[in-house]
Amino acid sequence: MREFVLKRSVFMLITFLVVLCLNFILPRVMPGDPITHLMGDVRLPPAVRQSLIARFGMNKPVWEQFLAYLANTFRGDFGVSFSQYPKSVATILLERLPWTLFLLTTSVTLSTLLGIYLGVIGAWRHGSRIDVGIQATGLALWSMPIFWLGMLLLYGLGYVLGLFPMGGATSAVMSYPNTLEFVKDVLWHSTVPILTLTLGSYASNTLIMRGAMLEVLSEDYVLTAEAKGLGQNNVMWRHAGRNAMLPMVTVIALNLAGVVGGAVFTETVFSYPGVGLLIFNAIQAHDYPLLQGAFFVVAVTTIAANFFADLLYARLDPRIKY
Amino acid sequence: MKKNTVRVLGILLIVAMTANFIASTPVKSQTSGGTLILSLYFDIDSLNPFTMAADPAFRVTEKIYETLFIVLNNGSYYPQLAESWSVSSDAKSYTFNLRHGVTWQDGQPFTSQDVKYTFDLAKQNSALSNAQLAVTSLDSVEAPDDYTVVFHLSTALVPFLMYAGYDVKIVPKHIWEKVSDPAKYPNDNPIGTGPFMFVSRTPGQQLVLKAYDNYWGGRPHVDGLIFKIYTNADARVLAVLKGEIDGAGSIPSTSIGSLIGQPNVTVIKTPGTNVNNWLGYNLRVYPFNVRQVRQAIDYAVDKDFIYNQIEMGIAMHGSDGDLTPAMKEWAHPDAPLWKGKGMSADQRVAAANALLDGLGFKAGADGIRVTPNGTRLEFDLLAPASPSDYVRCGEAVANDLGKIGMKINVKPLETDTVINIVYPSSGVPDYEMYIMGCGYDPDPDASLYLEFFSNPPVPSWTADSEGYGNSTINALLIQQRQEPDTAKRQALMYKIQELLADDLPYIPLFHRVGIAAHRTDKFTGWNDQEGLYSWFTAVNVRLIETTAAQPQVVEETPTWVWLLAAVAILVVLGSVGYVLSLRRKPKQ
Numbered sequence: 001m002r003e004f005v006l007k008r009s010v011f012m013l014i015t016f017l018v019v020l021c022l023n024f025i026l027p028r029v030m031p032g033d034p035i036t037h038l039m040g041d042v043r044l045p046p047a048v049r050q051s052l053i054a055r056f057g058m059n060k061p062v063w064e065q066f067l068a069y070l071a072n073t074f075r076g077d078f079g080v081s082f083s084q085y086p087k088s089v090a091t092i093l094l095e096r097l098p099w100t101l102f103l104l105t106t107s108v109t110l111s112t113l114l115g116i117y118l119g120v121i122g123a124w125r126h127g128s129r130i131d132v133g134i135q136a137t138g139l140a141l142w143s144m145p146i147f148w149l150g151m152l153l154l155y156g157l158g159y160v161l162g163l164f165p166m167g168g169a170t171s172a173v174m175s176y177p178n179t180l181e182f183v184k185d186v187l188w189h190s191t192v193p194i195l196t197l198t199l200g201s202y203a204s205n206t207l208i209m210r211g212a213m214l215e216v217l218s219e220d221y222v223l224t225a226e227a228k229g230l231g232q233n234n235v236m237w238r239h240a241g242r243n244a245m246l247p248m249v250t251v252i253a254l255n256l257a258g259v260v261g262g263a264v265f266t267e268t269v270f271s272y273p274g275v276g277l278l279i280f281n282a283i284q285a286h287d288y289p290l291l292q293g294a295f296f297v298v299a300v301t302t303i304a305a306n307f308f309a310d311l312l313y314a315r316l317d318p319r320i321k322y
Numbered sequence: 323m324k325k326n327t328v329r330v331l332g333i334l335l336i337v338a339m340t341a342n343f344i345a346s347t348p349v350k351s352q353t354s355g356g357t358l359i360l361s362l363y364f365d366i367d368s369l370n371p372f373t374m375a376a377d378p379a380f381r382v383t384e385k386i387y388e389t390l391f392i393v394l395n396n397g398s399y400y401p402q403l404a405e406s407w408s409v410s411s412d413a414k415s416y417t418f419n420l421r422h423g424v425t426w427q428d429g430q431p432f433t434s435q436d437v438k439y440t441f442d443l444a445k446q447n448s449a450l451s452n453a454q455l456a457v458t459s460l461d462s463v464e465a466p467d468d469y470t471v472v473f474h475l476s477t478a479l480v481p482f483l484m485y486a487g488y489d490v491k492i493v494p495k496h497i498w499e500k501v502s503d504p505a506k507y508p509n510d511n512p513i514g515t516g517p518f519m520f521v522s523r524t525p526g527q528q529l530v531l532k533a534y535d536n537y538w539g540g541r542p543h544v545d546g547l548i549f550k551i552y553t554n555a556d557a558r559v560l561a562v563l564k565g566e567i568d569g570a571g572s573i574p575s576t577s578i579g580s581l582i583g584q585p586n587v588t589v590i591k592t593p594g595t596n597v598n599n600w601l602g603y604n605l606r607v608y609p610f611n612v613r614q615v616r617q618a619i620d621y622a623v624d625k626d627f628i629y630n631q632i633e634m635g636i637a638m639h640g641s642d643g644d645l646t647p648a649m650k651e652w653a654h655p656d657a658p659l660w661k662g663k664g665m666s667a668d669q670r671v672a673a674a675n676a677l678l679d680g681l682g683f684k685a686g687a688d689g690i691r692v693t694p695n696g697t698r699l700e701f702d703l704l705a706p707a708s709p710s711d712y713v714r715c716g717e718a719v720a721n722d723l724g725k726i727g728m729k730i731n732v733k734p735l736e737t738d739t740v741i742n743i744v745y746p747s748s749g750v751p752d753y754e755m756y757i758m759g760c761g762y763d764p765d766p767d768a769s770l771y772l773e774f775f776s777n778p779p780v781p782s783w784t785a786d787s788e789g790y791g792n793s794t795i796n797a798l799l800i801q802q803r804q805e806p807d808t809a810k811r812q813a814l815m816y817k818i819q820e821l822l823a824d825d826l827p828y829i830p831l832f833h834r835v836g837i838a839a840h841r842t843d844k845f846t847g848w849n850d851q852e853g854l855y856s857w858f859t860a861v862n863v864r865l866i867e868t869t870a871a872q873p874q875v876v877e878e879t880p881t882w883v884w885l886l887a888a889v890a891i892l893v894v895l896g897s898v899g900y901v902l903s904l905r906r907k908p909k910q
Binding site for chain 1: 357359364365367368373448449451505506507508521524525526527528530532546548550551552553554556557558560561563564566567736738739742884886887890893894897898
């Protein structure tokens with residue numbers, strides 16, 4: 001086991017280093033540069049342009065910028081944002097990360113649980129109308145563009161029925177009398193975004209679970225369990241479901257990897273101040289430090305999630321030999 | 323056993339939460355003055371008045387900081403920190419008489435020292451971009467007494483009055499002189515002289531301001547002003563319709579149908595005073611350098627269609643003189659200028675064809691004209707992807723020019739990409755045609771001089787990019803900058819516009835009009851003439867008496883939502899319990 005962990009760790013580190021390099025190269029491959037974006041409509045004398053170039057460190061040769069970038073990353077210094085100068089990248093990310101994490105971990109959890117539940121039911125009653133219904137609904141919701149689904153829910157639940165706000169993570173208030181009010185407000189504002197994300201994504205989990213479950217249902221030990229007279233729920237969940245869950249571990253890891261940046265459209269529709277929207281704006285602004293910082297967080301999350309998924313899978317499935 | 327435990331816990335949770343919901347009270351955050359809520363269409367980038375670049379940042383800081391005067395939509399100057407001003411006859415000295423009794427939001431008195439400091443600071447530090455337009459021609463600033471400021475220029479520059487009076491936000495000397503690098507200063511707690519003070523900012527969500535009690539113009543009627551960020555245009559419109567916010571700007575023309583005729587909602591259209599949205603071309607590429615070709619394009623492009631069908635009548639008709647009718651003092655009396663005005667589409671196509679035929683451009687077998695030296699009239703048109711009407715205009719242009727034997731390939735690209743190609747920082751621009759838009763300060767110099775004057779070292783966007791140079795226009799542009807007599811300057815402006823309409827360095831397709839909407843059932847005192855975000859609205863808006871008794875600022879969380887949340891949590895807990903219970907070996 002220790003050897004396995006070691007091998008995986010080394011592999012993880014190598015991946016991480018490669019991603020670090022890509023993080024630097026990719027934003028700079030895009031046509032355009034941050035200064036043009038900042039200058040926008042304003043006619044600036046050449047002196048101002050030069051001072052902007054110096055401010056962003058773009059007057060140094062690229063390899064020097066790259067080495068500085070590597071050194072700073074290992075020191076934990078992500079630098080200062082171009083588009084929100086002079087705010088530091090770390091501050092910006094820390095401000096937005098909790099919102100995104102809240103939104104996405106909640107919806108990923110709900111989506112996974114819903115997917116598992118519906119997948120098991122669907123497989124158990126495969127071919128029946130319930131199964132077909134589950135799949136059809138799921139696929140229909142999944143194939144809708146997520147911003148459209150979001151807009152529909154926003155319009156229907158928020159405007160027509162008047163039950164939810166039109167956007168934002170919080171209400172426009174001067175202050176809150178106590179923390180509970182703040183929590184309630186946040187939950188109220190995040191209901192429809194979470195609903196959108198969950199509905200738009202549970203179908204893939206359902207299908208995977210259903211597929212795994214169908215395979216397991218054809219195994220002999222399931223037949224044995226039924227023959228022994230065990231109750232339906234017992235067989236369905238404790239015997240079959242438990243074994244069919246294994247692929248879901250990988251799926252959960254993959255879903256978690258998309259946690260940081262995966263909700264750009266939803267965040268735009270609901271004006272939710274998350275990292276996805278931040279990344280989108282940073283790309284438009286060619287804000288290299290912010291992009292580097294954000295991609296770093298995404299990379300770390302993804303690699304860590306995959307690493308733990310590997311370990312967990314090995315732990316759960318005694319058939320795997322390392 | 324484990325399942326039962328989970329179930330019991332879940333029920334207890336529901337009971338606990340229900341008890342709490344019944345006992346809870348809605349959030350009341352409003353005092354007698356009310357809180358006005360306006361939208362922003364994206365987040366600000368910084369609160370530093372010198373370096374901020376995002377449009378919303380200007381809207382917010384305008385409430386905190388002030389300039390010497392503001393320019394109304396009819397073009398006149400309205401005193402703010404300066405009560406009156408005068409210009410020397412040679413247009414080289416500008417004297418401002420400052421208002422007495424103004425205090426900074428931290429209590430310190432405002433004097434001419436603050437004005438002098440602001441301009442000196444901008445002059446020394448070229449990184450303070452927003453003020454550079456005003457200080458590039460500035461020689462020196464003196465403050466002979468506490469309430470007088472005199473600016474001295476080396477060469478006459480009539481528009482300097484507007485650049486100095488309107489572009490530069492005055493900052494307090496006693497705070498900024500302690501800042502080591504003003505360009506890097508985040509200015510998280512801005513202190514200005516304006517009607518509202520900064521309270522807090524939640525990035526990506528909102529900015530909260532409160533009324534400044536000792537404002538020179540009288541304390542605003544409302545207690546607070548909140549700018550809430552709505553990145554989605556439809557959500558913004560719905561928020562106004564629902565009453566969640568009091569006013570929203572940046573409304574796309576496609577949404578106006580859902581707002582007009584709605585009870586308690588007023589829709590305002592604000593023409594950009596000096597704004598241009600045009601079709602341009604690279605004059606280094608033959609045959610764009612031939613004036614008749616440009617004139618033929620001008621005839622053929624159906625601006626009526628663009629005005630009616632694409633902008634849906636909510637824009638100003640493109641004027642080839644490049645100044646909109648909103649520039650009342652300066653726009654040509656015949657504006658919008660267009661040779662094709664009043665002609666039918668067929669007549670214009672015929673006129674365009676006649677021009678191209680006259681040049682000897684014959685149509686090939688595929689209908690596309692070829693010049694005598696073999697150049698085929700097929701060109702790429704770069705269209706910025708946002709706002710979305712640019713691409714649609716591009717398609718309309720392609721369609722129109724197809725009728726006169728030109729093949730146009732519309733290439734939608736990201737706005738920044740188009741800017742980088744058309745206005746590269748080095749090298750000769752390499753493109754054929756493009757569409758672009760820009761807004762300028764409300765003085766014709768700010769658009770005409772900066773776009774069309776063609777001598778370096780003044781960086782000129784259009785003239786440099788397209789390779790345009792007209793010495794007659796250049797001479798007139800210099801003249802108008804130095805002509806202090808308004809009537810004479812106006813005559814020069816008319817002449818310049820006529821020349822531009824004939825020479826056509828680019829072809830304005832339309833001039834953008836901003837759409838905003840506000841509610842009328844909670845607040846009154848809106849200034850629809852100057853707009854939602856204007857100074858007049860900010861200081862005049864107040865609660866309507868009947869609604870003052872029913873504070874309803876924050877959206878209240880209905881109880882049933884909590885029951886739903888509790889059910890959802892129970893489901894989650896139950897499922898987690900199931901999943902955990904799978905770990906145990908099944909009983910044999």
